[in-house]
Amino acid sequence: MATINPLDWFSSFDDAGVPYLELYVGFTIVVYLFHTCLDVRQLKALKRPNPPAALADLFSPELYAKTRAYSLDKWGFAFAHGVYSTVETVIVALTGILPFFWTTSGTLLGAAAAHLGPSWWPSWARSGTRGEEIVQTVLFVLLLYLGNLVLELPWGVYSTFVIEQRHGFNKQTMGLFLSDLMKQPLQVVLAMVMMPPIVGIVTYILQVSGPLLPLYLWSFFFGLSLFLMTIYPVFIAPLFNKYEPLPEGSLRSKIEALAGSLRFPLRKLYRMDGSRRSSHSNAYMYGFFNNKRIVLYDTLIQQCSEEQVVAVLAHELGHWKLRHTPQLFVVNQTVIVFQFCLYMLVRNSTVLPAAFGFGTGPAVGASGAAPAFVSLILFQVIMSPMDEVIHYLSNVISRRFEFQADDFAVRTGHGADLRAALLKMEEENKGAMHVDPWYSAYHYSHPPLVDRLRAIDTAEKKRR
Numbered sequence: 001m002a003t004i005n006p007l008d009w010f011s012s013f014d015d016a017g018v019p020y021l022e023l024y025v026g027f028t029i030v031v032y033l034f035h036t037c038l039d040v041r042q043l044k045a046l047k048r049p050n051p052p053a054a055l056a057d058l059f060s061p062e063l064y065a066k067t068r069a070y071s072l073d074k075w076g077f078a079f080a081h082g083v084y085s086t087v088e089t090v091i092v093a094l095t096g097i098l099p100f101f102w103t104t105s106g107t108l109l110g111a112a113a114a115h116l117g118p119s120w121w122p123s124w125a126r127s128g129t130r131g132e133e134i135v136q137t138v139l140f141v142l143l144l145y146l147g148n149l150v151l152e153l154p155w156g157v158y159s160t161f162v163i164e165q166r167h168g169f170n171k172q173t174m175g176l177f178l179s180d181l182m183k184q185p186l187q188v189v190l191a192m193v194m195m196p197p198i199v200g201i202v203t204y205i206l207q208v209s210g211p212l213l214p215l216y217l218w219s220f221f222f223g224l225s226l227f228l229m230t231i232y233p234v235f236i237a238p239l240f241n242k243y244e245p246l247p248e249g250s251l252r253s254k255i256e257a258l259a260g261s262l263r264f265p266l267r268k269l270y271r272m273d274g275s276r277r278s279s280h281s282n283a284y285m286y287g288f289f290n291n292k293r294i295v296l297y298d299t300l301i302q303q304c305s306e307e308q309v310v311a312v313l314a315h316e317l318g319h320w321k322l323r324h325t326p327q328l329f330v331v332n333q334t335v336i337v338f339q340f341c342l343y344m345l346v347r348n349s350t351v352l353p354a355a356f357g358f359g360t361g362p363a364v365g366a367s368g369a370a371p372a373f374v375s376l377i378l379f380q381v382i383m384s385p386m387d388e389v390i391h392y393l394s395n396v397i398s399r400r401f402e403f404q405a406d407d408f409a410v411r412t413g414h415g416a417d418l419r420a421a422l423l424k425m426e427e428e429n430k431g432a433m434h435v436d437p438w439y440s441a442y443h444y445s446h447p448p449l450v451d452r453l454r455a456i457d458t459a460e461k462k463r464r
Contacts, residue, residue: 096357318408
């Protein structure tokens with residue numbers, strides 16, 4: 001009996017006649033209208049003159065007015081950026097900007113090869129080789145990255161130095177902002193140092209792999225994610241902030257006692273200078289197996305009492321005790337594998353690249369198919385409908401886990417302090433008190449404050 005490879009079905013998919021470009025542009029517009037509908041609902045909620053009944057006795061009218069003004073400013077910025085992003089997306093799709101960047105990268109490489117001469121140009125990257133496509137792909141991706149960086153820079157400047165500064169959150173100077181921009185891991189370190197080998201390896205895998213391509217791609221990205229999770233807190237995060245061991249004292253003793261009671265393998269406890277850039281507060285933990293570390297923003301320590309800080313960490317340790325992180329990791333890896341399997345449907349398509357302008361000239365190979373990495377990019381483009389669904393479902397799971405972590409904090413005896421801490425952080429961070437249920441269901445990874453307080457109160461009553 002002949003062995004049947006299930007991945008062969010994906011390779012035999014016939015997409016002749018599929019109007020990829022029209023479907024993509026149409027879906028982009030539909031998504032924009034859907035988001036606009038949610039935004040309008042949220043705007044109505046934000047404009048309410050009084051805080052929710054559950055919070056009316058906890059916040060002064062002056063504080064609510066400040067919170068409302070901050071939320072409305074953020075809403076206006078997000079709405080304007082959404083309009084811009086939609087217009088940009090449609091223009092890129094309809095004007096052939098991607099093929100232009102591809103041919104430009106080829107032209108630049110050709111000019112460089114002619115100027116430097118064959119002795120400098122490695123044989124594996126010369127014309128007509130797989131290496132030539134790899135080098136051109138790396139330059140193509142870097143050009144796209146730089147173009148996007150330039151276009152998004154004004155929005156980042158406005159958000160930081162107008163909105164955040166207007167409401168007292170921004171602690172950066174322009175010099176510090178520019179310094180961060182030059183050091184930013186996902187923009188300079190990752191792009192200029194790590195992106196070329198990553199793109200090169202992925203392109204090579206796409207070039208040489210057969211039906212088991214999804215497995216090879218997933219294996220590479222799985223190893224890459226573990227590598228980045230390992231080096232980020234050690235080598236990259238310190239580029240932005242200063243990490244110091246939390247001094248000996250009652251707060252450290254209380255945190256160590258909590259970790260010990262839960263058998264959390266705490267190895268290091270840091271205080272981070274988050275106030276250097278913003279007055280927003282946070283806490284998080286990281287590390288593999290028995291080498292866990294906890295990081296506290298100095299703003300959290302300044303804004304909350306010691307008992308409240310411990311309660312926030314009880315919530316975070318609830319995520320660890322309930323194994324939320326590995327569960328999310330497994331779900332994410334499953335989604336990635338599934339998407340790579342779907343990519344096999346269009347891997348060798350000539351219809352998809354032609355729809356986005358890769359149909360003729362130097363932007364396609366002799367077979368009429370797009371360059372290997374370009375086909376993967378185009379696949380991600382047409383996968384946007386599934387991305388919307390994944391985004392919604394991931395938020396549903398995340399909110400469920402947040403409720404569970406809150407409940408864990410209550411069961412460890414920190415419910416009252418967690419409640420007080422959430423209220424204090426809401427006051428300091430000026431979070432939106434009124435939230436439209438449809439808007440939060442789609443956009444929020446954490447439940448609204450009122451919902452969290454209600455759940456904590458219910459859990460406290462059950463505990464008694």
